[in-house]
Amino acid sequence: MPKYMFLLYNDPSWYRKLSPEEMQKATEKYMAWTRKPFVADSNRLAADTGRVIRPNGGHPRATDGPYSETKEVLGGYYTIESASYDEAVQLALDHPHMEYGGTIEVRQVFGT
Amino acid sequence: VAPQQTTVLLEHLFRHQSGRILAHLARLLGPAHLELAEEAVQESMVRALQTWPEQGAPDNPAAWLFRVAHNAAIDAVRRDRTGGQKSAEFLAALSQSAQIIPGEPDVEEQLRDDELRLVFMCCHPAIPGDSRVVLSLKIAGGFHVREIARAFLASDEAIAQKLVRARRRIREQQLTLEMPRGEELRERLDSAMEVIYFMFNEGYGAHEGEDLIRTDLCFEALRLGHLIATSSIDSPRVHALMALMALQAARLPARTDEAGDLILLEEQDRSRWDQELIAVGFHHFDRSMAGDEVSEYHVQAAIAATHARTIDWPLILHLYDQLFAMNPSPVVALNRAVAIAKVRGAAEALASIESLSLPGYYLLLAVRGHLLLELGRREEAAACFNEALACRCSEPERRFLRRKIEQSGRGSG
Numbered sequence: 001m002p003k004y005m006f007l008l009y010n011d012p013s014w015y016r017k018l019s020p021e022e023m024q025k026a027t028e029k030y031m032a033w034t035r036k037p038f039v040a041d042s043n044r045l046a047a048d049t050g051r052v053i054r055p056n057g058g059h060p061r062a063t064d065g066p067y068s069e070t071k072e073v074l075g076g077y078y079t080i081e082s083a084s085y086d087e088a089v090q091l092a093l094d095h096p097h098m099e100y101g102g103t104i105e106v107r108q109v110f111g112t
Numbered sequence: 113v114a115p116q117q118t119t120v121l122l123e124h125l126f127r128h129q130s131g132r133i134l135a136h137l138a139r140l141l142g143p144a145h146l147e148l149a150e151e152a153v154q155e156s157m158v159r160a161l162q163t164w165p166e167q168g169a170p171d172n173p174a175a176w177l178f179r180v181a182h183n184a185a186i187d188a189v190r191r192d193r194t195g196g197q198k199s200a201e202f203l204a205a206l207s208q209s210a211q212i213i214p215g216e217p218d219v220e221e222q223l224r225d226d227e228l229r230l231v232f233m234c235c236h237p238a239i240p241g242d243s244r245v246v247l248s249l250k251i252a253g254g255f256h257v258r259e260i261a262r263a264f265l266a267s268d269e270a271i272a273q274k275l276v277r278a279r280r281r282i283r284e285q286q287l288t289l290e291m292p293r294g295e296e297l298r299e300r301l302d303s304a305m306e307v308i309y310f311m312f313n314e315g316y317g318a319h320e321g322e323d324l325i326r327t328d329l330c331f332e333a334l335r336l337g338h339l340i341a342t343s344s345i346d347s348p349r350v351h352a353l354m355a356l357m358a359l360q361a362a363r364l365p366a367r368t369d370e371a372g373d374l375i376l377l378e379e380q381d382r383s384r385w386d387q388e389l390i391a392v393g394f395h396h397f398d399r400s401m402a403g404d405e406v407s408e409y410h411v412q413a414a415i416a417a418t419h420a421r422t423i424d425w426p427l428i429l430h431l432y433d434q435l436f437a438m439n440p441s442p443v444v445a446l447n448r449a450v451a452i453a454k455v456r457g458a459a460e461a462l463a464s465i466e467s468l469s470l471p472g473y474y475l476l477l478a479v480r481g482h483l484l485l486e487l488g489r490r491e492e493a494a495a496c497f498n499e500a501l502a503c504r505c506s507e508p509e510r511r512f513l514r515r516k517i518e519q520s521g522r523g524s525g
Binding site: 012015016018019020021022023024026027028030031032033034035042043044047075076 | 120127129160165168255256259
């Protein structure tokens with residue numbers, strides 16, 4: 001079955017607007033979605049913007065993450081199994097991430 | 113792959129844990145660093161959201177949040193957020209405290225004590241009266257400004273303002289989390305009970321289905337009341353307050369029908385009353401009888417207990433007479449009038465509230481209209497209900513009033 005990656009972007013400070021009650025609801029929704037049968041793998045990334053290695057004229061060098069200009073960071077990813085691109089997109093539409101100010105990028109994984 | 117376990121957490125887990133973890137951190141860091149403690153608690157919840165979906169919820173979610181909040185506080189102190197002087201002391205206290213595990217009996221007792229101290233600080237007389245409730249809900253209850261605003265039908269800014277004022281007082285007056293003693297303890301307990309009862313009434317004034325946040329206020333009041341009633345400073349009055357709140361809260365599920373319309377007490381389906389809360393209510397009612405003191409809470413608890421047992425309007429009227437003698441307030445007079453109508457008729461009830469003035473209070477107008485309608489004075493009744501509609505009231509109350517207006521206009525009552 002073809003595999004797709006869902007890349008989850010958001011502004012981590014968005015969660016700080018939520019009350020404890022809303023945080024609990026959000027946690028429950030993310031937990032429920034992550035347990036769905038088509039989810040093959042899922043991981044969260046640490047909330048900093050990371051380090052990026054650039055060519056730097058033949059002397060590769062690490063710099064601060066690519067998102068220092070914007071507040072959105074890649075916060076996690078899923079690998080899911082789905083029969084088609086359309087179906088994968090449908091599955092992503094159902095994810096709670098957008099309720100909490102996030103965006104999801106859907107990409108097909110080659111060779112699957 | 114996510115572990116096969118439930119994705120639904122204990123109801124209000126985060127809200128309740130946020131109150132108690134904050135209470136504990138505030139105890140360690142002092143009220144001067146309340147905001148740091150609040151941020152640490154929030155961080156623990158963000159961390160939960162970021163890790164539980166993949167790792168599954170921990171076996172002891174409360175202990176997990178407790179530990180992670182401690183770590184976040186430690187990080188903040190290391191970044192010198194507390195301003196130097198005592199940071200070594202704070203770090204030692206936090207590191208030691210991070211080792212304890214909520215859920216163990218002696219730890220639970222300590223945490224309850226922390227919460228109690230925090231509630232008592234929120235109810236300090238140096239804090240303006242209306243800020244005490246807001247502060248208690250925010251700090252001890254884990255409610256958000258937005259949630260409090262919704263529950264009080266107020267703007268976010270108004271609630272935020274009250275919080276700012278309260279926090280300023282905490283700083284200026286250097287309030288501590290010390291438990292007061294002697295006469296001061298008595299005063300503080302009175303203040304705490306007032307805050308809790310106010311919280312309860314604000315929640316009880318609305319109706320289920322309209323906005324659940326309001327019933328949450330009732331249950332938060334019960335939770336705080338329980339905290340005091342199970343501590344060493346409980347008193348018969350505290351038990352009376354608990355009885356009164358539990359017995360009234362028991363009726364919440366029966367107060368509206370499926371369409372969300374109001375059902376008056378005598379028409380309620382008693383099988384929908386919450387039996388567990390009734391049992392809790394009577395337990396506290398019994399304990400309120402220790403000693404000779406008869407407070408207003410006692411009389412109100414007796415009224416709620418009578419309603420819970422049976423329909424006995426003469427006894428209810430007798431109790432309202434007693435309450436009115438202790439507190440001749442317009443609201444008590446109004447409630448008493450309902451009992452007078454049941455026992456001695458609408459004319460006498462109407463006379464008893466003739467001189468009352470409660471501007472903007474829809475219930476006075478609604479009761480007056482109801483009594484006028486019973487006496488066949490339709491036009492006057494309709495005028496009362498119309499005037500009531502212009503007051504602040506909930507949507508189900510509005511529908512109730514509109515039905516009454518329609519009734520006033522028709523041939524039969």
